[in-house]
Amino acid sequence: MDEQITQLDRRLTSVEKEVAVLAADTASMLPRHATKEDVAKVEARVSVIQSNYATKEDVAKVEARVSVIQSNYATKEDLAKLEARVSAIQSSYASKEDLGKLEARVSAIQANYSTKEDIGDLKLYLSKLEVRLMRWGIAAIISVSGVVVAVVKIWP
Numbered sequence: 001m002d003e004q005i006t007q008l009d010r011r012l013t014s015v016e017k018e019v020a021v022l023a024a025d026t027a028s029m030l031p032r033h034a035t036k037e038d039v040a041k042v043e044a045r046v047s048v049i050q051s052n053y054a055t056k057e058d059v060a061k062v063e064a065r066v067s068v069i070q071s072n073y074a075t076k077e078d079l080a081k082l083e084a085r086v087s088a089i090q091s092s093y094a095s096k097e098d099l100g101k102l103e104a105r106v107s108a109i110q111a112n113y114s115t116k117e118d119i120g121d122l123k124l125y126l127s128k129l130e131v132r133l134m135r136w137g138i139a140a141i142i143s144v145s146g147v148v149v150a151v152v153k154i155w156p
Contacts, residue, residue, distance in 0.1 A: 074082070094102070114122070
């Protein structure tokens with residue numbers, strides 16, 4: 001029995017040594033491993049990050065909206081075609097300088113033409129002149145006939 005006790009004591013000592021080694025290994029590993037509290041903190045941070053970032057569905061929705069927007073706007077080719085059309089139109093129409101010259105010519109022409117008011121004034125002037133000429137004509141006829149009558153009476 002003594003032998004058995006000695007053997008058991010040796011086994012117990014070896015088990016205690018192994019437990020001590022395992023305890024030391026565990027103690028050295030503990031700082032490298034996370035606790036439940038650490039995992040909970042990380043999960044909370046992950047949920048905050050997930051709430052701030054877009055999901056694949058959000059990205060797909062935005063891509064769909066962008067494609068709709070892109071289909072409504074002109075491309076560089078469209079703008080180049082439009083610029084070509086505008087330059088063709090501009091080349092066939094008058095410039096501001098041409099319009100300025102034309103306005104100057106029209107102003108000169110308008111300065112030489114009469115207005116309705118000018119024509120009305122001219123008609124009034126001509127009618128007064130006509131009346132004056134008729135008076136002079138009648139007065140001249142009367143004067144000449146008076147001279148003729150005087151000459152006939154004086155002339156034997």
